Amino acid sequence: MISVEEALARILAHITPLAPVRVPLSEADGLVLAEDVISVENIPPFANSAMDGFALRSQDSQADNGQPARLQVIGSIPAGYVAEHAIEPGTAMRIMTGAPVPAGADAVIQVELTHSEGRESAWVEILQEVAPGNNIRPAGDDIQQGQKVLTQGTEIRGWEIGLLATLGYATVPVIRRPRVAILGTGDEIIDVDEALQPGKIRNSNSYLLEAAIRHAGGEPHRLGVARDTVESLREKFSAALSHDLIITSGGVSVGDFDLVKDIMREQGQVDFWRINMRPGKPVAFGQIGGVPLLGLPGNPVSSAVTFQLFGCPVIRKLLGHTRLVKPQVEVVVEDGVQDRVMRRHYVRAHVAWNGTAFIAQTTGPQGSHIMTSLLNANALLIVPEGGVEIHPGERTQAMMLDWPEVNL
Amino acid sequence: MISVEEALARILAHITPLAPVRVPLSEADGLVLAEDVISVENIPPFANSAMDGFALRSQDSQADNGQPARLQVIGSIPAGYVAEHAIEPGTAMRIMTGAPVPAGADAVIQVELTHSEGRESAWVEILQEVAPGNNIRPAGDDIQQGQKVLTQGTEIRGWEIGLLATLGYATVPVIRRPRVAILGTGDEIIDVDEALQPGKIRNSNSYLLEAAIRHAGGEPHRLGVARDTVESLREKFSAALSHDLIITSGGVSVGDFDLVKDIMREQGQVDFWRINMRPGKPVAFGQIGGVPLLGLPGNPVSSAVTFQLFGCPVIRKLLGHTRLVKPQVEVVVEDGVQDRVMRRHYVRAHVAWNGTAFIAQTTGPQGSHIMTSLLNANALLIVPEGGVEIHPGERTQAMMLDWPEVNL
Numbered sequence: 168m169i170s171v172e173e174a175l176a177r178i179l180a181h182i183t184p185l186a187p188v189r190v191p192l193s194e195a196d197g198l199v200l201a202e203d204v205i206s207v208e209n210i211p212p213f214a215n216s217a218m219d220g221f222a223l224r225s226q227d228s229q230a231d232n233g234q235p236a237r238l239q240v241i242g243s244i245p246a247g248y249v250a251e252h253a254i255e256p257g258t259a260m261r262i263m264t265g266a267p268v269p270a271g272a273d274a275v276i277q278v279e280l281t282h283s284e285g286r287e288s289a290w291v292e293i294l295q296e297v298a299p300g301n302n303i304r305p306a307g308d309d310i311q312q313g314q315k316v317l318t319q320g321t322e323i324r325g326w327e328i329g330l331l332a333t334l335g336y337a338t339v340p341v342i343r344r345p346r347v348a349i350l351g352t353g354d355e356i357i358d359v360d361e362a363l364q365p366g367k368i369r370n371s372n373s374y375l376l377e378a379a380i381r382h383a384g385g386e387p388h389r390l391g392v393a394r395d396t397v398e399s400l401r402e403k404f405s406a407a408l409s410h411d412l413i414i415t416s417g418g419v420s421v422g423d424f425d426l427v428k429d430i431m432r433e434q435g436q437v438d439f440w441r442i443n444m445r446p447g448k449p450v451a452f453g454q455i456g457g458v459p460l461l462g463l464p465g466n467p468v469s470s471a472v473t474f475q476l477f478g479c480p481v482i483r484k485l486l487g488h489t490r491l492v493k494p495q496v497e498v499v500v501e502d503g504v505q506d507r508v509m510r511r512h513y514v515r516a517h518v519a520w521n522g523t524a525f526i527a528q529t530t531g532p533q534g535s536h537i538m539t540s541l542l543n544a545n546a547l548l549i550v551p552e553g554g555v556e557i558h559p560g561e562r563t564q565a566m567m568l569d570w571p572e573v574n575l
Numbered sequence: 576m577i578s579v580e581e582a583l584a585r586i587l588a589h590i591t592p593l594a595p596v597r598v599p600l601s602e603a604d605g606l607v608l609a610e611d612v613i614s615v616e617n618i619p620p621f622a623n624s625a626m627d628g629f630a631l632r633s634q635d636s637q638a639d640n641g642q643p644a645r646l647q648v649i650g651s652i653p654a655g656y657v658a659e660h661a662i663e664p665g666t667a668m669r670i671m672t673g674a675p676v677p678a679g680a681d682a683v684i685q686v687e688l689t690h691s692e693g694r695e696s697a698w699v700e701i702l703q704e705v706a707p708g709n710n711i712r713p714a715g716d717d718i719q720q721g722q723k724v725l726t727q728g729t730e731i732r733g734w735e736i737g738l739l740a741t742l743g744y745a746t747v748p749v750i751r752r753p754r755v756a757i758l759g760t761g762d763e764i765i766d767v768d769e770a771l772q773p774g775k776i777r778n779s780n781s782y783l784l785e786a787a788i789r790h791a792g793g794e795p796h797r798l799g800v801a802r803d804t805v806e807s808l809r810e811k812f813s814a815a816l817s818h819d820l821i822i823t824s825g826g827v828s829v830g831d832f833d834l835v836k837d838i839m840r841e842q843g844q845v846d847f848w849r850i851n852m853r854p855g856k857p858v859a860f861g862q863i864g865g866v867p868l869l870g871l872p873g874n875p876v877s878s879a880v881t882f883q884l885f886g887c888p889v890i891r892k893l894l895g896h897t898r899l900v901k902p903q904v905e906v907v908v909e910d911g912v913q914d915r916v917m918r919r920h921y922v923r924a925h926v927a928w929n930g931t932a933f934i935a936q937t938t939g940p941q942g943s944h945i946m947t948s949l950l951n952a953n954a955l956l957i958v959p960e961g962g963v964e965i966h967p968g969e970r971t972q973a974m975m976l977d978w979p980e981v982n983l
Contacts, residue, residue, distance in 0.1 A: 192767060193797075196786040211944060212771050219828065245803065247763030249774045264828065265763055265873070267774045309945045316947065325790060326949040329783030329875055333776070333946060337768035355655030355673055359600060360745035363620050366657045366675045368741070375737030378604040382733060389601075395653065420627065420672065465673070467737055496928060520904060536619060537717045538741060539724065541734040545979070571953070571977045 168443040171476060171511060175492075175575075177438065178452050178477055181459060184487040185345060185411060189338040192331055195323045197384055198341035199487035204317040206334055209307035214268045217302045221281055221291050222250075222272035223259040225299045235292040240283070244269060259291055268303055275302035310334075320489055342487030347385040348407035349376050351392035352400065352418035352427060353465060358392075371538070372416035372463075372470045379474050383482040385412070393418075400430045408456045411485060414478060417465030419451040427462050431455055443552060445510045446535035447473035466535040472513055472547065475568065483572060490572040495549070495564045498527040503559035504550050506533060511552045515544035518565050527565055545569045576851040579884060579919060583900075583983075585846065586860050586885055589867060592895040593753055593819060597746040600739055603731045605792055606749035607895035612725040614742055617715035622676045623654075625710045629689055629699050630658075630680035631667040633707045643700040648691070652677060667699055676711055683710035718742075728897055750895030755793040756815035757784050759800035760808065760826035760835060761873060766800075779946070780824040780871075780878045787882050791890040793820070801826075808838045816864045819893060822886060825873025827859040835870050839863055851960060853918045854943035855881035874943040880921055880955065883976065891980060898980040903957070903972045906935040911967035912958050914941060919960045923952035926973050935973055953977045 169177075187201035216222065222244070227236055238259040244250050246265040254260060254271035262268070262275055274297045282292040310316055316334065317327060323339065331339055351373045359369050373389050380387040388410065393403040395418070407413045418427035419439065428451050431437035437453035439462075447469040451462030461478055463470045480491040496518075504514050516527045527548055531540035546565040550557060557563055577585075595609030624630065630652070635644055646667040652658050654673040662668060662679035670676070670683055682705045690700040718724055724742065725735060731749065739747055759781045767777050781797045788795040796818065801811040803826070815821045826835035827847065836859050839845035845861035847870075855877040859870030869886055871878045888899040904926075912922050924935045935956055939948035954973040958965060965971055 192782055193785060196789065208771060210946075212776065213773065217942075217944070245763075246761055247774050247803075265761075265776070304942070304944050308942070309947055317950070325783050325786035326879060326946070326952075328786045329779040329879065330946050330950065332767045332779035332782040333875070335767060335769075335771075335777055353654055353673070355653075359740045359743060361743075363616060363743075365621065366655050368620065368673070369743055371737040371740035374600055374740040375733050377601060378733035378736045381604065395655075467741070471734060471737065494928075497930070520902075522905070534625075534712070534716070536625070536712050538618075538734070538738050539717055542725070542738065544734075569979045 168441045168510070171442060171444050174440055174442050174450060175477060175480060178461070178481060179484055179491070181452070181454070182481050182484045185343050185485050187340050188343045189340050191338055192328060192336055195331070195339040195341055196325070196328060198323055198344060200317055200319055200321045200323055201340040201342050201487065203315050203319050204331065204334065204336070205315050206310045206312060208334070209312050210310035210333055211304055211306060211308060213306050215265050215304050216262045216268060216275045217264065217304050218275055218277040219264050220262060220275050220277040220302065221259040222254060222262040222269050222275050223293065224254060224256060224272060225274040225297050225301065227257060227259070228274065228276060228293045228295070228297045230296065235282070235294050237290055237292050240289055240291050273299045273303070277302060320487060322488065345385045345411040345482055345485040347380045347387050347482065348410040348413045349373050349380070349387055349389045350403050350407060350413060350415045352395065352415060353392065354395045356392045371467050372465070375467065375471055376414060376416065376474060379471070379478070380414070380482065383479045384486045385482040395426060397426055397430065400426055404430055404434065404455055408458055410458060412481065413455065413458055413460040414474070415460065415462045416470045419462040419464060420449045427451060431460060431462070435460070443510050445508050445512050448510070450477060467538050468535045468541060471541060475547070488572065489574060491575050492572055493566045493568055494570050494573045495566050496525050497562050498525040498546070498548065498565040499560060499562055500527045500529070500548060500557050501559060502529055503561065504529060504548065504557040507554040507556050508550065509552065509554050512550035514548040514550060515540045516546050516548045516565065517543050518546040518567065525565065576849045576918070579850060579852050582848055582850050582858060583885060583888060586869070586889060587892055587899070589860070589862070590889050590892045593751050593893050595748050596751045597748050599746055600736060600744055603739070603747040603749055604733070604736060606731055606752065608725055608727055608729045608731060609748040609750050609895065611723050611727050612739065612742065612744070613723050614718045614720060616742065617720050618718035618741055619712055619714060619716060621714050623673050623712050624670045624676060624683045625672065625712050626683055626685040627672050628670060628683050628685040628710065629667040630662060630670040630677050630683050631701070632662060632664060632680060633682040633705050633709065635665060636682065636684060636701045636703070636705045638704065643690070643702050645698055645700050648697055648699050681707045681711070685710060728895060730896065753793045753819040753890055753893040755788045755795050755890065756818040756821045757781050757788070757795055757797045758811050758815060758821060758823045760803065760823060761800065762803045764800045779875050780873065783875065783879055784822060784824065784882060787879070787886070788822070788890060791887045792894045793890040803834060805834055805838065808834055812838055812842065812863055816866055818866060820889065821863065821866055821868040822882070823868065823870045824878045827870040827872060828857045835859060839868060839870070843868070851918050853916050853920050856918070858885060875946050876943045876949060879949060883955070896980065897982060899983050900980055901974045901976055902978050902981045903974050904933050905970050906933040906954070906956065906973040907968060907970055908935045908937070908956060908965050909967060910937055911969065912937060912956065912965040915962040915964050916958065917960065917962050920958035922956040922958060923948045924954050924956045924973065925951050926954040926975065933973065
């Protein structure tokens, strides 16, 4: 048996990020930037007002013998428009937030610190002295022309999209989203809308994996369920070859009908391991026709947990991410973990911060067929190899499933 | 000025969850369950084997004078099939993981603890005594018929989808996803693919909000940018009326061209507030033609932060969530916050757990036009009202933007 870490390292060694493409800005969300973004403009592109008020020469704002300065209002500058003439000594212009500061002005005074006869007033009294630069956002105050703003490898989310829009990126160079084929296997599997028959269970793994792949950033494609025959598997696999990654569930154990690895041997290459973990023991990895294939176990919980440990990092590496795995924190296990398991034990648990520590509570029986204990779990407690018992109140590491990924 | 908490409470008082609909299982991801899910079946539906091995009567597994028990192999049960006859004393059947345990058997011994002549062997030797129930997963071990498995209001994610599939939910009763209209305003705004002209800036807010609305669970629709005229705004608003929520950016301050609230007064109802926060001061909330409208400020950072504080909870409440807001934790502010602001100050920062505390580092200048300090921020430090300075190493609360929402 090999360790989880060794299995993951072996798998990732075979995965390289997909090719860069340009996508419309609206579709870049969640993808990874394939090039550095260097601004060809100053942002803001021009000095503009931070307030609704009056643009003026700061030296004209000084009171004279206790009398507020009174300036002639020679125009009005809405946002989006440029003043037609400059500010001369003794004059001011009404100016809106975001409007370009007119030539000659070196300050803006906000409307609340002025007195006038309203919108059409021909004059304005300046009730407070202002310093040069007051309420002016200089050109380039946020971004200088030539500045590197975003680095290749950055994940694009809402805020990055806002910035890319500001810089004029109608399309964005990104690593494309991997197309992931999902293939169930097993004569016992019927589809979700079928009535149960003796010996049969419904296909839950394909639907669970579909959602999990989408969360990881992949584009999932359910290809149905292969029967436990070489012919059925060959047919399904041939449909899977147009994808960037194939994920199977079931068929990778040592039983007579565990044929997935046989097809991999026939049509590609297979690494097959027993991994020193529970749930999830047998995992196959390799390729078919050059397409990487990750074979997960068939038990629903084993499939869910091994996808989290191995499938997510693979999809994220294909997407160009460098942060591939969920972070770990030390937690206090309030109810303890009594099952002593020789393999490393990933225990479904709910972890909450209580103000001084992360407190974990396990979510119920941990058998690999007990799906209900996935519900409400936001973490996997990591109980070390070797039959370790965690007494109530003792500490262990937990993998935080709702937190953003970190570097391996 | 009202507090952030009061503004949010006033807004949410006007929002009710949308109507329930049934969607295909694959589309339920991220939505909220509209009904309790009660299982009409036992899961697993039948007692089945946890291992590849042999089904037998446990009492037949006892060695006799040191000689392992030798049983006649009378059949083989692959997963998905039901044995045609029962186990009689002195007999066993080969059985695969997940296959139904045949009548008469009360235990399964894993293949590794047996000896035989291989796949076709007519006999098997039992190398270890097994107890009744060994390696058998009883019917209903995970879920009992009649058991409530998921509660109305639960967010459906991958694991819930796996469970719903197991229970035969080809379609799922959920609260439907809100359709959210995004409307930019302002004569200064040009589209992302246009070259800059004097006085103009590109539309970043609509694209940023589009991604943020999608992350919050809404279905965003960009309706373009209204000019600063009543006519243009009327036209855009009439196109927005077919949505569940309208979000505008800009046009809600007190300037001459801030017309959004005028149209709201004309066609619906408006609450307009100055909120005691920075960035983001003026926020409009009300309705037009019965559709709730949230008017955000036009500065990119103000728009992003007020969407986080007010827009996300609104969309989540429409979706039927009860956990509406991001959680807060106490952090150590390594570099401190020197700007003293009278309003409550939301400071963009990066927070990381260092093993004993959450350490925050601010992300740069905090002006509401400085978009670059949104990058790399995963938290908003909350600096209390009243001109408080946070010295380096002092503590404050931080809103954790990457963590799952909690109850208000």
